Amino acid sequence: xxxxxxxxxxxxxxxxxxxxxxxxxxxxxxxxxxxxxxxxxxxxxxxxxxxxxxxxxxxxxxxxxxxxxxxxxxxxxxxxxxxxxxxxxxxxxxxxxxxxxxxxxxxxxxxxxxxxxxxxxxxxxxxxxxxxxxxxxxxxxxxxxxxxxxxxxxxxxxxxxxxxxxxxxxxxxxxxxxxxxxxxxxxxxxxxxxxxxxxxxxxxxxxxxxxxxxxxxxxxxxxxxxxxxxxxxxxxxxxxxxxxxxxxxxxxxxxxxxxxxxxxxxxxxxxxxxxxxxxxxxxxxxxxxxxxxxxxxxxxxxxxxx
Numbered sequence: 491x492x493x494x495x496x497x498x499x500x501x502x503x504x505x506x507x508x509x510x511x512x513x514x515x516x517x518x519x520x521x522x523x524x525x526x527x528x529x530x531x532x533x534x535x536x537x538x539x540x541x542x543x544x545x546x547x548x549x550x551x552x553x554x555x556x557x558x559x560x561x562x563x564x565x566x567x568x569x570x571x572x573x574x575x576x577x578x579x580x581x582x583x584x585x586x587x588x589x590x591x592x593x594x595x596x597x598x599x600x601x602x603x604x605x606x607x608x609x610x611x612x613x614x615x616x617x618x619x620x621x622x623x624x625x626x627x628x629x630x631x632x633x634x635x636x637x638x639x640x641x642x643x644x645x646x647x648x649x650x651x652x653x654x655x656x657x658x659x660x661x662x663x664x665x666x667x668x669x670x671x672x673x674x675x676x677x678x679x680x681x682x683x684x685x686x687x688x689x690x691x692x693x694x695x696x697x698x699x700x701x702x703x704x705x706x707x708x709x710x711x712x713x714x715x716x717x718x719x720x721x722x723x724x725x726x727x728x729x730x731x732x733x734x735x736x737x738x739x740x741x742x743x744x745x746x747x748x749x750x751x752x753x754x755x756x757x758x759x760x761x762x763x764x765x766x767x768x769x770x771x772x773x774x775x776x777x778x779x780x781x782x783x784x785x786x787x788x789x790x791x792x793x794x795x796x
Contacts, residue, residue, distance in 0.1 A: 491783065493634055495519075495649065499642035501625040503587065505562030505574045506668035508620055509541040512558045516543055516662060519649070528654050534679075541664050542672050548657035550684050552796045554789065555673065555747040555760075556644040556692040557666030560637075561771050562622040563607070565615045571598070571607035574620065575667035578772035579604035584624035589616035595624065623773040632704070632779055639767050639775035641666070643782065644692040651789045658793045659686055666693075666747055673750035681756040688721065688796060689760040691746045692789065694777065695739060697768040703778040706735030707785040710762035713744040715752055721759035725792065732791040734784045739766075763788060 504512035517535060520543075524530050534544040541558075561575035563585065573579075583598040596609035609615070623637035634643075648660050659680055665671045680686045695701065695708050709729060711722055729736040739762075751758040765781035 491779065493629060496634065496642060496646045497627045497636070499646055500627055500636045500638045503620070503622050504559060505620050505622055506559040506665050507574070509559050509664045513541040513543060513662070516558070516645075520545070523649070523653075527652055529656050531652070531660075540672060542676060543662040544676060544680070545652065545660040546684065547652075547655045547659070550657055550659045550680075550686050551688065552793060553659035553661055553680055553686050553689045554648050554651065554692050554793070555661045555663055555689055555751075556648040557641050557663045557747055558645055559664050559667050560622060560640075560642075561667045562620055565609070565617055565619045565621060567617055569609050569611060569615055571609060571621070573607070576771055577623075578770070579607055580772075583773055585609060585621040586624045587615075587619050587621040589619040591616070594619070594621065596621065626773065633776055634779065634782070635774055635776040637773040637775060639777050640694040640771065641692075643694050643777060644764060647782070647786050647789060648692050650786045651793060654790065655793055659684065663747055670747065670750045673747045674754045677751055677754045677756050677758055681758070687756065687758050689748070689751055689758055690789065690792060691748045691760060691762040691764070693746050693762060693764045694775075695762065695764050695766050696741075696744070696770050697766045698739075698741070701737055701739050701766045703766065703768065704780050705737045707781055707788050708737050708739040708764060708766050710739040710741070713739075713741045713746070713762065715745060715749040717748060717752065717760050717762075722761050724796070725761045725763065728792050728795055729788055731795075732788055734787045734791070735780070736784065736788065763792075
């Protein structure tokens with residue numbers, strides 16, 4: 491697997507609310523790459539779509555949702571920080587961004603509980619400036635590691651699937667890390683226009699005592715949300731039939747674009763399917779290459795058979 495595109499995706503500054511730079515990158519990439527895809531999709535974006543992108547291939551039955559935003563921080567007053575989503579906090583983390591005075595590379599300062607956050611920087615950064623972890627992409631024989639694998643790896647996976655996808659929808663959504671807000675109106679559109687009512691959530695989950703590196707892509711039976719079990723069972727049956735390595739996840743916390751689908755007024759079934767990572771929401775998110783391969787392979791299989 492070639493991870494050059496993933497490296498580029500992880501380096502783009504696009505925390506929740508500021509997804510536009512990544513949207514622009516994806517539109518340029520899709521515009522060029524689709525020349526070599528099996529099917530050229532209809533591309534929905536721009537006015538009325540905010541910073542979201544919807545790709546429609548052929549006669550769709552299933553939609554993949556992959557959020558493009560990341561966690562991060564907003565500079566408040568006197569270089570104090572307000573979290574965007576739920577980032578890890580630790581003294582010494584390097585944060586980057588830009589205000590009207592130029593590029594910023596600052597050092598995080600946190601108390602022992604990680605509750606009082608500020609940056610060590612030689613000037614006052616303009617209030618409202620967003621900062622994200624400084625990218626440091628690392629690749630070994632078995633692992634890839636960087637900030638923002640969650641969810642640039644989910645986006646990367648969707649782009650791999652797009653290369654051979656004949657029938658389906660891929661949604662690049664926004665705001666997921668800070669409560670969502672875009673999926674509901676996207677769900678309305680694709681349900682009313684294409685009668686699509688089943689979804690897969692291409693996102694990254696956690697390594698836990700029950701979900702391990704190298705044991706395959708994780709299929710989530712539940713997290714904070716509980717999807718309809720008959721649909722999840724269908725996903726598990728497809729995973730068995732595919733011959734690909736997978737593992738089952740059961741959690742009581744965490745969420746995804748699935749919670750917006752479930753709370754929408756449309757009868758969407760959904761299931762979270764993603765590779766597990768260690769060092770969640772930190773500069774050092776780490777994913778096993780075998781789990782990435784299983785994730786891409788299972789998405790390709792499911793989009794053909796769902």
